[in-house]
Amino acid sequence: MDKITTGPAREKIDLAELRRWQGQGTIITDDRRRRPLWFDGRFLDAQAMNAEQDYFLARQSDYGRVAGFGVITGLGVRVHAERARTVIIEAGHGLTPSGGQVVLPETLTVDLAAVAEGRRLDAGFGLARMPGPSPFNRSGLYIVALRAVEYTGNPIAAYPTRIDAARSVHDGSLIEATAVTLIPYPDQAAASELLQRRNQVAREIFFEGSVKGQPDDVLPLAMLALDHGLIRWLDTFMVRREIAQRERLVWGLGVAPRPLRAAHLRQYSGQLSELQQQLGVGARINAADHFRVLPPAGPLPVSGINGSDFSQNFFPAEMAVELSIVPEDELPALLEDALLLPPLDLELDGTAQESTSVLVLMPVPRHRFRALSQSLPTLSRELPPALPGMIARRRPILALSQLLHRRDLQPVQPAEVSADTVWRNELGQVEQLWYLRRRNLHYQAEVTSWSVELRAPERQVEAEVAQRIADLQLKTRFNALLAGATAAGSAELISLLAAPVLLKGPDAAVRAVVADLEKAESVDSLAVLKVTERFSEPGFGEGLVRLEEQDPTFGGNTRVMDNLVKSGLLPEVDRLSRNLPESELKALVAELTEAGTANDPAAVTKVTKIIEEKTAAADPGLKTTPVVMPPRSAPVLSPVVGRVTIIGR
Structure with missing residues (x-):
């Protein structure tokens, strides 16, 4: 039973029982975990104290292997921007495969040509039988790794252990440290084929599962190729592994562990x-x-x-x-x-x-x-x-399909309607x-499904849309759109205007939607979806709110807002305003107010020109990056009628 003060108790056996089990081969002793037994009257000597430390160091190493090995945080390696023989290792810490802890408290700049480990530390640490080449003339592939070492220091006076012995001086501390080392990667390629060797090593490590050149007592950080001491390339993730779950197989089916795949x-x-x-x-x-x-x-x-x-x-x-x-x-x-x-x-x-x-x-x-x-x-x-x-x-x-295609005469379609x-x-x-x-799966289509319609309160939604249109005095224009729209187009239009961002958002957004649809040749579902795409970007409406917050009179200036709607660039103005800093946003409000106060076509032209120029200047900063982070929350265009598919046997 575990005790809070003494920890988990181990079962004690006597000497006779131990010998009987050893004879039967059912007990295994671990000499690494041997600690002194203290009792009153025992003489405290250095050997007993060192054995006590070795015991806890061995247990700490065993615990360090529980979570696996790899980089815990930091320890990134990059080539120095101005020095051809120098690498920079970021601060951080990690665990070696043997459970040792390596720590760099601060960023380290390592000159590979000045490191003496190529001739001294390799042989001293058992990484090579013979000293390596001169640090100034190394060629080939090397692994940049960290190794946990220790040394003695802080000399103190040692009292004599015999009456006739003299006093002496002895180092009084064991100091742990982390050493940067270069491990030659063994392969059979020529030293001049550094680029080709990179591809071959990637195949050996990620496809064949090779761990050559990676001893258990070092933490690999990166692989680099040296050509007479100069760095030709540095590959960080060739040997670097992030600490994580280290199962060799996924469900025992031979799939490589996740850190290796990542x-x-x-x-x-x-x-x-x-x-x-x-x-x-x-x-x-x-x-x-x-x-x-x-x-x-x-x-x-x-x-x-x-x-x-x-x-x-x-x-x-x-x-x-x-x-x-x-x-x-x-x-x-x-x-x-x-x-x-x-x-x-x-x-x-x-x-x-x-x-x-x-x-x-x-x-x-x-x-x-x-x-x-x-x-x-x-x-x-x-x-x-x-x-x-x-x-x-x-x-x-x-080849057969191409022969058949040669006999088919395909009509030339206009570019605007071509799917290509x-x-x-x-x-x-x-x-x-x-x-x-992709997976290669062979299956039979035995799964059936049926659709269930999910309906909203349609009359209430239509009443709210009609009231919104009436409040904005757009009833005549809106009815004209419905009269010329298809049945699917009318449903999509009601669904669009029922979205919270338009139903309760800025009035200019609804006016811009109606103006855009009036320019369409036919108000069908595809035309409405094209307009929906422009007014349903994540965060739409936030830019117009920022404009009004910057200048409270901006939203109430009907002429400026009408000219913004007539320009057809209201979504672009909203997107631009969401991303501009405060100083540039203030200048944009002033320019739009000055250019859009007139009630003539020239004012619309000026407003359009300002928006296009600002958008072109800020476009590099407005592009969204592909799926590194999820998009910001945005109002969802809730359709009046939805459909869900239920799958079953």
Whole structure:
């Protein structure tokens, strides 16, 4: 039973029982956990005290292995911006595989050429049998690692233990420290092939599970390539692991542990960024030329897809690659799920690659996704290889389908109604594509489903919308829109105006919606969805509120607000006002007030010009990044009628 004061009690056995169990081989002793037994009258000597310390150090090391090994916080490694032979290691702490703790209390600048460990510490710490080459002339791959060491210091007087002995001086303290060391990575490639060796080592570590050059008593932080002492490249996540759950297998099925999979993704992302900087952002990259294995999910260059014919050149031609549009807030869950799959082995032959399926994801904002689902016949399309004419790399089914396509005469459609045009526009706006490996599942469609409509109080909603329109004196214009709208368009229009951001928000927003729909050729559901997309961005309305808070008379100036509505750029003004600092926002209010006080077409032109110039100047800061953080909360456009699908057997 555990006791608060003494801790957990261990069962004590006598000597006879111990010998009997040892003879039967049913008891195991641990010499590392041997501590002195104190009793009155025992002589306290240095050997007993050291044994006491060794006991607790061994237990501490065992406890340190419970959570696994890796970096707990900090300890990032980067190349010095001005010194070619120097790296910077950030402050932090972590645990080695043997359970030792390594700590850097402050950021450390390490000159690799000046570190004497290459000849002294390697041999002293048992990392190499023979001293390494000169620190000024190292070439090859090295692992930057931290190692827990200790040394003695603080000399004090030692009293003699015998009557005839003289007094002496002895170090009185054991001081723990952390040593930076370079571990040569053993591989068979030539020293000049540093870039190719990086790809091979990535395959060995992330695909084959190699742990070469990583002793249990060191914490690897990064791998670097040295060419006669100069750093050619530094890869942080090749050997760095974040401390986390360290199961070797997921459910015992051979899936690599999560820290290794996460490190592979981050290592690939870093190497791909370096490759794009070297070749250019728009360069067409073939993955097999620069990588030997890819993580099951990761970023994909936009240049990997040709927007003219929607062909891809990043993956091998034998792989089945498909492009799909997804809401950006679902991207993290899709990537997390794909990381459980095996990596993409690019060294397989063409026959083996045909069984691999890859899905390329194009994330779009949630409010944009609904409009695209209505304007496109399907949200996914196949991406053929970029060189389908090469017979050696062309699949038979693809060759047959191309022969059939040659006999079909496709009518030329206007660009404005072509689905390919919509795909090209979206592909031109996206900043980052993502890919993930797909599962190969064979199943029968035995799941059935039925739809259940979820209805809101329709008459109450319509009454509130009608009252809102009447209060703004837009009844005649609104009735004209309903008269020329389709049935689906009328439902979408009522649903749009019933949204809280329009029903209870700024009056100018409702006027702008009506003005935009009056410009449409036909008020159908697609036209209303296009307007809905502009007025349903996350945070819409916050910018207009900031404008009114900056100048209370701004919202009450009917001429300025009317000119803003006539410009057709009210959503752009709102987005601009949400992101501008206070000083620039104040200047924007003054310029809009001065330009929009007149009641003539020239005032509308001036207001439009001001908005376009301000938006163009602030555009780099207004672009949203792809799904690193979830979007801000925004009013949801609640439809009058919803539908939920129930799935069952």
